[in-house]
Amino acid sequence: MTAADRWNAKYADWHEPGPPSEFVVGHADLLVDCATAVDLAGGAGGTALWLAEQGIDTTLVDVSERALEIARSAAGERDLLLHTICADLEADPVPTPAELTRLAASAVPQGGWHAAVCTNFLHRPLLGTLHALLAPGGIAFVLIATVDNLLYNARPGRPFLVERGELPGLCAGLEAVSFDEGWFGQRHEARLVARRAD
Numbered sequence: 265m266t267a268a269d270r271w272n273a274k275y276a277d278w279h280e281p282g283p284p285s286e287f288v289v290g291h292a293d294l295l296v297d298c299a300t301a302v303d304l305a306g307g308a309g310g311t312a313l314w315l316a317e318q319g320i321d322t323t324l325v326d327v328s329e330r331a332l333e334i335a336r337s338a339a340g341e342r343d344l345l346l347h348t349i350c351a352d353l354e355a356d357p358v359p360t361p362a363e364l365t366r367l368a369a370s371a372v373p374q375g376g377w378h379a380a381v382c383t384n385f386l387h388r389p390l391l392g393t394l395h396a397l398l399a400p401g402g403i404a405f406v407l408i409a410t411v412d413n414l415l416y417n418a419r420p421g422r423p424f425l426v427e428r429g430e431l432p433g434l435c436a437g438l439e440a441v442s443f444d445e446g447w448f449g450q451r452h453e454a455r456l457v458a459r460r461a462d
């Protein structure tokens with residue numbers, strides 16, 4: 265079974281996008297100068313739609329066409345513009361901006377996005393290429409549960425968790441604006457806000 269099959273099955277009985285990431289919403293002040301944003305593995309679009317509601321030209325990337333359909337439908341109902349790209353972000357090599365452009369030219373701004381979001385999706389090689397998706401000075405918001413989360417939660421399983429202190433080092437070419445690790449409610453998470461260095 266492919267990742268697309270697995271995730272299309274998970275989203276089969278979803279009909280609404282769900283809420284935006286409170287981590288991203290909590291940093292709204294850092295988004296005021298952003299004209300474009302991408303949410304990577306953004307699922308049914310809760311965060312992407314919130315970004316679009318802020319007036320940001322937003323692209324949602326996910327492997328699940330079903331999740332993208334839910335997001336597009338909600339965008340239509342809310343009268344929002346939302347670009348979507350169905351792509352396997354775990355492909356080897358990780359899709360480059362050129363490859364994403366090939367999939368959906370109008371969804372990829374020339375020169376990179378001003379903001380990139382990646383929450384609850386861990387593919388280490390992707391995090392290493394975030395800088396290439398961002399415009400110079402662009403900002404990334406990355407949130408991943410850590411191995412400590414296993415103390416109280418069986419899921420996500422170990423392959424989907426970062427080690428403590430690992431996250432900033434995975435995001436090559438980005439300079440940390442803030443890095444927090446700890447219990448956020450019931451989950452132990454690593455939360456990184458970082459800017460493209462050059």
Ligand SMILES: C[S@@+](CC[C@H](N)C(=O)[O-])C[C@H]1O[C@@H](n2cnc3c(N)ncnc32)[C@H](O)[C@@H]1O
Nearest residue numbers: 267271305306307326327328352353354383384
């Ligand atoms: C745990 S959900 C997180 C969704 C959203 N980012 C959030 O924080 O609520 C993981 C998402 O990754 C997507 N996904 C899984 N494998 C993927 C892949 N290989 N390429 C792109 N997206 C993938 C799934 O479809 C799903 O929407």
